[in-house]
Amino acid sequence: MDSVVIVGVGVMGASLAWWLAREGVRVTMVDQFEPGDRRASSGGESRLIRCSHGSDADYTASARRARELWRQIEADAGTELMVECGVAWFAHREDGWEAESLTTLARQGIPAERLEPEEAMKLFPSLGVSDLAFVLHEPEAGVLRAERAVRTLAGQAVAHGARLEQAVARPDGESALVALDDGRRLEADGVVWACGPWLGELFDEHLSLRTTRQDLCFFDGGPAWAKPGVPGWVDFDLAIYGTGDLDGHGVKAAPDTDGPDLAASAALPGIDPASERAARDYLALRFPPLARAPLRSSR
Ligand SMILES: Cc1cc2nc3c(=O)[nH]c(=O)nc-3n(C[C@H](O)[C@H](O)[C@H](O)COP(=O)(O)OP(=O)(O)OC[C@H]3O[C@@H](n4cnc5c(N)ncnc54)[C@H](O)[C@@H]3O)c2cc1C
Known part of the structure; x- marks a missing residue:
């Protein structure tokens, strides 16, 4: 295949564009927004x-x-995308998902350690452990600067010869034709629709996709939470995850439950006050001093 149009320049489309452009394929990326x-x-x-x-x-x-490839992209682009602060998984029982993860990680030689709850307290400025069986610590995991990562990937694809167009695209009858909202038509040997949650609206006759909203809260945790090395964290059983204060955005706490339905093309609403309450209830349990921290931003 000599030429490909990739509609959607999220992490999936941008990764594919980067990969194919390096292989010498003529790539045109199209997105309705900036990457x-x-x-x-x-x-x-x-x-x-x-x-x-x-x-x-x-x-x-x-x-x-993926971690190796991000490191390669960082080196090529001369920018830091991944902060290797580690990720801590809060395990509520000895034989759950975290224990299975430990076994799989060990088989693949990926660094991971099982910490007693009290040992894990050293990882965070504060940590409530009364409900935990153990903590799975992945020291080489961390946080990816998402927006910068996607922009860098798309930029690296362009550096390898790809084109980037900003337009709304839709399928145009035949499989390798794309119509843009500015009237142009793009043709290539292949078209990839990497449109994430918009796929359901574009191809409703082929797939049924339910899209829901998810709220994010960022709290002002003070300097201790902004220090390098505060890990990301996940409480799989209680369906919430977060990060330390990276780049001054605040301490992230994101309830990971399906919110109400929200069409991909709908305007983004403000957060549901119930999400902030859920985040604060969790912080009171896990990181008690943060429970009353000011909300810096949310979306
Ligand atoms: C709140 C939240 C938290 C998450 N947390 C994590 C996490 O911590 N770790 C993790 O690994 N994953 C996480 N995920 C999942 C991860 O972010 C997604 O799986 C991933 O970003 C999906 O990327 P994508 O490229 O498929 O879709 P998208 O990023 O949505 O990209 C689709 C692109 O297609 C474009 N597009 C759509 N339709 C058209 C059209 N008709 N014409 C032109 N352009 C179009 C859109 O503008 C968009 O840029 C999270 C997701 C969410 C929502």
Whole structure:
């Protein structure tokens, strides 16, 4: 295949563009927004990057490979995208998902340690451990600067010869044709629709996709939470995750439960006050001094 149009320049589309452009394929990327826009699933401040995936060996290996590739992109672009602050998983029982992850990580030689709850207290400025069986610490996991990462990937694809167009695209009858909202048509040997949550609206006859909103809270934790090395964290059983204060955005706490339905193309609403309450209830349990911290931002 000599030429490809990739619609959608989130992390998936941008990664593919980077990869194919380096192989010498003529790549045209199309996105309705600037790469890294916060309305895309890949946009915004940060994402956790970690290898724990329970007993799933493929996801574990794939995440490890992603870490290597991000390092390569950082070196090529001369920018820091991944902050290797570690990720701590709060395990509520000895034989759950975290224990399975430890086994899978060990099999693949990926650094990970099982910490007694009291030992894990050294990782954070504060940590409530009364409900924990142990903590799985992945020291080489961390936080990816999401918006910067997607922009850098797209920029590296362009550096290798790809083109970037800003337009709304839609399929145009035949499989390798794309119509843009400015009237142009793009043709290539292949078209990849890497449109994330918009795929359901574009191809409703082929797939049914339910898209929901998810709220993020950023709290002012003070200097202790902004120090380098505060790990990202996940409480899988209680469905919440977060990070330290990276780049001055505040301490992130994000309840990981499905919110109400929200169409991908809808305007982003303000957060539901119930999400802030859920985040604060969790902080009171896990990081008590943060429970009353001022909310710096939310979305
Ligand atoms: C709140 C939240 C937190 C998350 N946290 C993590 C995490 O910590 N770690 C992790 O690994 N993953 C996390 N994820 C998942 C991860 O972010 C997503 O899986 C990933 O970003 C999906 O990327 P994508 O490229 O498929 O989609 P998107 O980033 O949504 O990209 C799709 C792109 O297609 C474009 N597009 C759509 N339709 C059209 C059209 N018709 N014409 C032109 N352009 C179009 C959009 O503008 C968009 O830029 C999280 C996701 C969310 C929402």
